[in-house]
Amino acid sequence: MHFTRIAVLLVALGFVHCSGSEALAQNQTDSLSPLIPLGVPFRLRIEQVEWDGDPLPTIHSAAHGLVGDRVLFVGGKTSGLHNFDCDPDENFPAKDFNRSLMVIDLATRETFSRPLSDADSVLSPAQIAALSSINTLTKEFDGQLISVGGYGIDENGDYVTFAGLRVIDIAGAIDWVLGDPAPLSDHIRFHQSPKGAPSDFFTICGGILIKNGDEYWSCLGHDFQGGYTECGPIGTTQVYTKSIRRFSLDTDLPDSPPIFIGETADPPPWARRRDLNVLPATVPEGLGAVALGGVFTLDDGVWTAPIVVDPEGGMTMRDPAARGTLRQGFNVYDSARLSFWSESRGENWFIAFGGLGYQVLWEGQLIENSSIPYSNEVLAVRYVPESDRWSQHLIGASYPTSTDSAGNVYYHGTETFTLTTVDQQNHQIDLDALTEETTIAYLYGGIIAGGQGVRNFPDTFASNQLFRVVFEPGAGCPADFDESGEVDISDLASLLETWGEVLDGIPQDLNRDRFVNSADLGALISAWGLCSE
Incomplete structure (x- = not known):
């Protein structure tokens, strides 16, 4: 059935609901x-x-990379969504920031962690604070974990969006977590804005980092400085980048600085996104x-x-x-x-x-x-x-x-x-x-x-x-419930017989929302006829 006919059918069946509110x-x-x-x-x-192995860590909004069967997590948050109070320390408590490196071995079902504050990390307080941030822009490529910006608490106790780029050798960092005596600092390089770029080039959180050819793109996001509060923007600033910021790295030479390629010259208002x-x-x-x-x-x-x-x-x-x-x-x-x-x-x-x-x-209806x-x-x-x-x-x-x-x-x-x-x-x-x-x-x-x-x-x-x-x-051909090779009247009857709330996995619940209703009827009608067609 042609796309426009399907769309009209769905509107007629109430699958698409616009409240006009x-x-x-x-x-x-x-x-x-x-x-x-x-x-x-x-x-x-x-x-x-x-999962029948070691207890898995709770984590979100972290930098992460996969090498072989092992996953490395850097920074992130160990509690749920932030609070919406007046006190920034209640909204983003310091204890909820992950200040360890975490490793999960998907093959052996083992988990490991090691605090960044371990004396053998040989990291400064400022570096530990940046690595403990959340909502970094992160991308794993060729064994390296590239991490830009992030929001968190700096070494002075202030809430900031961090300025900087971290290049982490994933295998080396994992070895350190597992007990390698070499300093963690041997496996991480810290960089500031590249030559020719604005000073806030890497000061971003809430955006996405992707790789395109030989370039890295920091896509959209914002720079939020200060503690988050629902009681007015007291002592805070928020600037959306509205920009694609492009740079390159020589990951074979991690000590070499990033190279500035460019950024959006005239950021459009519709790119105000994070x-x-x-x-x-x-x-x-x-x-x-x-x-x-x-x-x-x-x-x-x-x-x-x-x-x-x-x-x-x-x-x-x-x-x-x-x-x-x-x-x-x-x-x-x-x-x-x-x-x-x-x-x-x-x-x-x-x-x-x-x-x-x-x-x-929601309860079988699109709202x-x-x-x-x-x-x-x-x-x-x-x-x-x-x-x-x-x-x-x-x-x-x-x-x-x-x-x-x-x-x-x-x-x-x-x-x-x-x-x-x-x-x-x-x-x-x-x-x-x-x-x-x-x-x-x-x-x-x-x-x-x-x-x-x-x-x-x-x-x-x-x-x-x-x-x-x-x-x-x-x-x-999911609407062919009796596997006859076509969607026909018997399949329609089967769907109508199960109308209403159903258990998870019932075949007639075509969109898997635990309700057989007009949405599933629309899907069946759009698939009517021989399955080969």
Whole structure:
């Protein structure tokens, strides 16, 4: 069925709900694009890993890198979302910042940690403070962990966004955690802004660091100085970068300084974004990036129209009101994410695993809520660079359902780490090369919420949950419940017989939200006919 016919069908069935509320006007756009059920040329499955080894550490918003089967975590936070009080020391308590290096061995199921304050680290108080920060811009490449900026408490006890770049030899740092007597300082290089760059070039938090060819790009984010408080901006400053800041490094010579390449000359107002998903992408001019969603507009809403970044770091955004512009409200916050490219299809697929959104599935209905609730569902965004066509899809995958002792469902994905286990040519997964069921990534940690937050703000915690992401090629035929080879009247009858709230995993619950309703009916009708078609 053609895309536009599916979109019309979904609106008619009430799958897409636009409230027209006053809160909606705070967002970048006052309408959102249809969410298409299924319609993706692959399937993803999230499975919880049964861990029978050492206790896993709770952590989110850390710099992290994977070498072999071992994961290194640097900095980050060991508690949930920050508080919203008047006292900065209550909102970001010093005890919640991770001041150790943590290591998880996925093969032996062992965990290790060692304090940065250990005398054998041979690090200064200022260096320890910078390494203990949160929301750094981080990228692992070729055994090196590149970490920019970050928010935390400096050696003088002040809340700051740190200025600087750290280059960490992951294997060497892991060896130090495991007891190597060589100083940790042998494995870390600290750099300031490169020659020719502004002094605040590396003073960023809440952005995303990606690699494009030989360049590193610090994408968007902000510089927040001072303690966070809900009682007015007393003694604080906040400056959004609205910029792509480009530099290069010779990782074979870690002592060599970073080289300044450039930054956005005239930062546009619509790039005032942080805490978002930025992914490597194939764009019309070659290899670039796409920025999805993000917060906050000047009216405390969410950004809905994506930004395309060309190979030279230039940013463009389609007119948000124009027909065909993607207007995203689902999974708009920094989450676990993956980027695919299919040469045969000429399209990118960007995956956001849960997190937060203005638009969420709640009790089987797609709703809009200005409190930006939590989501367990997986969103797929399709971008065809040649024709500049976009669509967004709910692909029927979500985090496995689990609850606390009171029956509150846990929600995952926010600030969660993505540990990719397959090769990424040009920093994207080659969709055409995946021809059989494959574990393509692990998702670890992040912020876990004990409730969705639609009506009441839930308790949040730092997670220590580990999930695997399993890729299955082909869209399959999930609406063919009786496996007859076609979706027909018998499948429709089967769906109607299970209408209402259902247990997790019921086949008729096509979008995996634990409700069989109009959303699943729309998906079945859109798949009507022979599965081969």
